[in-house]
Amino acid sequence: MKVLVLGAGQLARMMALAGAPLNLKISAYDVRSGNLVHPVTLEVLGQGLENGIADTDVITAEFEHIAPDVLSICQASGKFYPGEEAILTGGDRRKEKALLDKAGVNNARYQVIESKDDYDAAIATIGLPLILKSALDGYDGKGQWRLKPDSDLDAIWQDIDQFLKTSPQGSRQCVIAEEFVPFDREVSLIGARNAQGKLEIYPLTENIHTNGILSVSVAAGDDDAVQSQAEAMFKAVADALNYVGVLAIEFFDVGGTLMVNEIAPRVHNSGHWTQQGAEVCQFENHLRAVCGLPLGSAKRVRPTAMINIVGEVTVPTDVMAHAHVHWYDKAPRPGRKIGHINLCAESAASLGDALDTVSQHLADDEFPALKPAADSLR
Amino acid sequence: MKVLVLGAGQLARMMALAGAPLNLKISAYDVRSGNLVHPVTLEVLGQGLENGIADTDVITAEFEHIAPDVLSICQASGKFYPGEEAILTGGDRRKEKALLDKAGVNNARYQVIESKDDYDAAIATIGLPLILKSALDGYDGKGQWRLKPDSDLDAIWQDIDQFLKTSPQGSRQCVIAEEFVPFDREVSLIGARNAQGKLEIYPLTENIHTNGILSVSVAAGDDDAVQSQAEAMFKAVADALNYVGVLAIEFFDVGGTLMVNEIAPRVHNSGHWTQQGAEVCQFENHLRAVCGLPLGSAKRVRPTAMINIVGEVTVPTDVMAHAHVHWYDKAPRPGRKIGHINLCAESAASLGDALDTVSQHLADDEFPALKPAADSLR
Structure with a gap:
């Protein structure tokens, strides 16, 4: 049986090593180069996602920050596990929090922030301190903020606003404000x-x-x-x-x-x-x-x-x-x-x-x- | 570090899987084709023993029935473990029995048979039943005989004599007669x-x-x-x-x-x-x-x-x-x-x-x- 992994890092590598004794042939789609490679030897086996999908029985992923078009192509093949929705959820804090609520599991109180009004409402409703994180992958080391009682809230909002306006993911991006959990x-x-x-x-x-x-x-x-x-x-x-x-x-x-x-x-x-x-x-x-x-x-x-x-x-x-x-x-x-x-x-x-x-x-x-x-x- | 394995079967394969987490790069020399291959993917990495030796840090083997010239070339490289003598000993029953005697470890009584006189002497000295095995790898399914009290000893000798005369290994081949051990x-x-x-x-x-x-x-x-x-x-x-x-x-x-x-x-x-x-x-x-x-x-x-x-x-x-x-x-x-x-x-x-x-x-x-x-x- 053949398995194509989205991503060619150490997780794909360790899957390939674990799969070999099961006679599973693991190849990896390197999302940056577009190459299909063997995740242990890095031998180039081919080029292009479509070729990879055509030549595999099963598709899976080693990371969750994958472009939506790649995920939907994989999903359409009917071979993709855990599948588009699970990977999107893992890579999008907004979807993830919605899932946790839907599943009824205990998680930190939160608010989705897309505007200054949302920002003010989060501060008013949840209170400080607050942890703010971009819903999708950040960039240039940005995407996380901490609001304490003595923070300059306006300056931080300016930074978040700038972040949202220049996010490569456009309107899919937002920020999730969460209560600070004093965990043990x-x-x-x-x-x-x-x-x-x-x-x-x-x-x-x-x-x-x-x-x-x-x-x-x-x-x-x-x-x-x-x-x-x-x-x-x-x-x-x-x-x-x-x-x-x-x-x-x-x-x-x-x-x-x-x-x-x-x-x-x-x-x-x-x-x-x-x-x-x-x-x-x-x-x-x-x-x-x-x-x-x-x-x-x-x-x-x-x-x-x-x-x-x-x-x-x-x-x-x-x-x-x-x-x-x-x-x-x-x-x-x-x-x-x-x-x-x-x-x-x-x-x-x-x-x-x-x-x-x-x-x-x-x-x-x-x-x-x-x-x-x-x-x-x- | 790179390791070249003589032989490209399942033992080389399992070495490669065990070596990958140690960052050891295992290649295998397929003695039949002369190819250098990756023992898991079977990707052809090159051709010829000399190239394999030049491009490795360490040489080892997954089997013992390897041509002496291959072993001596590997030994000359200074990279070969357990080395020529150990592999030759494992592949030659005569050397093996001599080693066991030299090491002073308990092993079945035996006699080297190269002639009819040796054959008669083995029967006289050790007695029947006797197990006879070719010292080197047999061929055509031959290379093992069992002498019981009611065996036709002359007919068996004719067969052994023919075996020795037509052995592809020539004068390196012989037969080892061993006492029958009634083991539990x-x-x-x-x-x-x-x-x-x-x-x-x-x-x-x-x-x-x-x-x-x-x-x-x-x-x-x-x-x-x-x-x-x-x-x-x-x-x-x-x-x-x-x-x-x-x-x-x-x-x-x-x-x-x-x-x-x-x-x-x-x-x-x-x-x-x-x-x-x-x-x-x-x-x-x-x-x-x-x-x-x-x-x-x-x-x-x-x-x-x-x-x-x-x-x-x-x-x-x-x-x-x-x-x-x-x-x-x-x-x-x-x-x-x-x-x-x-x-x-x-x-x-x-x-x-x-x-x-x-x-x-x-x-x-x-x-x-x-x-x-x-x-x-x-």
């Missing part, structure tokens, strides 16, 4: 849903970010009540989308009550630990779902942590004596994810010890989340 | 040795053959004393060869005493279970060893069994709900290994149950070893 931690849930609505859901992972980029994910066991909340919301969202494939949901944990932050209609960085820690990893389960094959067990085999390798950091090979290193065959660049490290142990406490051992081979300033993560487990 | 079971040990002599050894697996082809391998825990015997012999053999890479040793178990049957200087079919059952699989550990990277742990994570998929059998996708299926992207042909199934469980008994569950999806006549293997674990 961020957790995420990854799961697969097949075309018959069957679910295989992994245990929650706790995510630690550094400079806004995922740094460490730990799947070491969570409270059953919290896991149940997350699974109920996962089912509500996945069913509302009639979702097929792996879906990721990020939550804020506020005193044991979960609130959906955002969804990603794809395999997700916080699910990379499943490669060593779960019975069947997220990449294989995504392929199984979109190809109509039986889902595999999402059971956790043992406590596992994932450490992202971001930018121009040094990872000595000594780390391999203790852990599984997954490189993405990418040149290091500041802020770029170029690999990750998976680490397994028999218990949460020994996972803490293992994280500490690995941290001794890595520079504190390059991996600042590591020692706190280790300490929190011991 | 066959077990094998896989391990990695690096250039500094450090070892990582997997637990023993018990192997069940059907029609002379490995059918089921079970790594469900073995007697510590038996494991220790096997490890001591492994170390003696690996040290004697100054071995670098993964080495497999097959043993006869005769009432709890192990006797080396044969060695394979490479990753081995009876080690495929390590992909799901061990901390770091044999393919990755072989690459780590030959590339001078730290070895990974060979610890068994949980009881695991491997079922070979051989020839034109039917494997319904339902099996995937219970197990890991690894296909080799090969067309089915009688006797050809085209994939395998890995199955994990919490205990030996539950592994027996899991084998039984899988056996219900597979035909008894196509997988005859499955139910007995399940029963022996429960």
Whole structure:
């Protein structure tokens, strides 16, 4: 069976590696070059989306910021999973918030902002502080604002107004204002849903970010009540989308009550630990779902942590004596994810010890989340 | 780092899949076509051994029946691990038996047969029954004889004499006569040795053959004393060869005493279970060893069994709900290994149950070893 992935990055690469033992042939459509490539070897296999669609059985995606015309062409083929609506929803904060409301899952209060009146109404109704984010992908590093009681609200509005007027997405773009959630931690849930609505859901992972980029994910066991909340919301969202494939949901944990932050209609960085820690990893389960094959067990085999390798950091090979290193065959660049490290142990406490051992081979300033993560487990 | 594998079959394929996360670029030299190919995509990357050697950092092999001139060219490059002598030893029963004697490990009594006098001497000294095997690869299905008390010894000698005179390998060929060993079971040990002599050894697996082809391998825990015997012999053999890479040793178990049957200087079919059952699989550990990277742990994570998929059998996708299926992207042909199934469980008994569950999806006549293997674990 052949699978075409929209996007040729590390997620497509890891799908290809997970799919090879299933005799699945994965190719990737590089949306920038228009080339069809093998996502591991980068061999150019052809040119053009239409050719890619004609020569595949199934289409899926590794990211959600994809041009609507590309999505609608894929949808028209009848081969696209999780499909146009799910990808559009993942890439558009307005649609995403509407979905969360429709599915009846707990999420932060919000207001859509398209005008100065909307802006004033958000401030009046929700109150400060407020987090404002562009609904679609931002550009030039813009697309996010924070309103505090002492902010210059008029100046920020001028900036937002300018942003909306010059947005490459035109009138599809808007800004979503959300209440500030004072969360205790961020957790995420990854799961697969097949075309018959069957679910295989992994245990929650706790995510630690550094400079806004995922740094460490730990799947070491969570409270059953919290896991149940997350699974109920996962089912509500996945069913509302009639979702097929792996879906990721990020939550804020506020005193044991979960609130959906955002969804990603794809395999997700916080699910990379499943490669060593779960019975069947997220990449294989995504392929199984979109190809109509039986889902595999999402059971956790043992406590596992994932450490992202971001930018121009040094990872000595000594780390391999203790852990599984997954490189993405990418040149290091500041802020770029170029690999990750998976680490397994028999218990949460020994996972803490293992994280500490690995941290001794890595520079504190390059991996600042590591020692706190280790300490929190011991 | 680049690695060239001599041979482009499933073992090279699984090395490439295990090596990709380490950013190792694996190419394969197809000894029949002379092509350099990617062992997963089969993309032709070039032509000719010399070009392959010039464009790689490390050379290794996926099989031992390789022409001596190919091996000596690889050896001369200084990049070849485990190297010419190890591969020649694995492919030549005469060298192999000499190595086992030199290493001082228990193995069946034998005699080299190059003439009628040798033949008569073997019968007189070792006695009947005797197993005779060609030292090098046989041809036309020939190369193995069994001498029983009622055999026509002269007729068999005529056949052997003819075999030796027409052997494509000329005077390098001979026949090894070995005592018949009434073994209770066959077990094998896989391990990695690096250039500094450090070892990582997997637990023993018990192997069940059907029609002379490995059918089921079970790594469900073995007697510590038996494991220790096997490890001591492994170390003696690996040290004697100054071995670098993964080495497999097959043993006869005769009432709890192990006797080396044969060695394979490479990753081995009876080690495929390590992909799901061990901390770091044999393919990755072989690459780590030959590339001078730290070895990974060979610890068994949980009881695991491997079922070979051989020839034109039917494997319904339902099996995937219970197990890991690894296909080799090969067309089915009688006797050809085209994939395998890995199955994990919490205990030996539950592994027996899991084998039984899988056996219900597979035909008894196509997988005859499955139910007995399940029963022996429960």
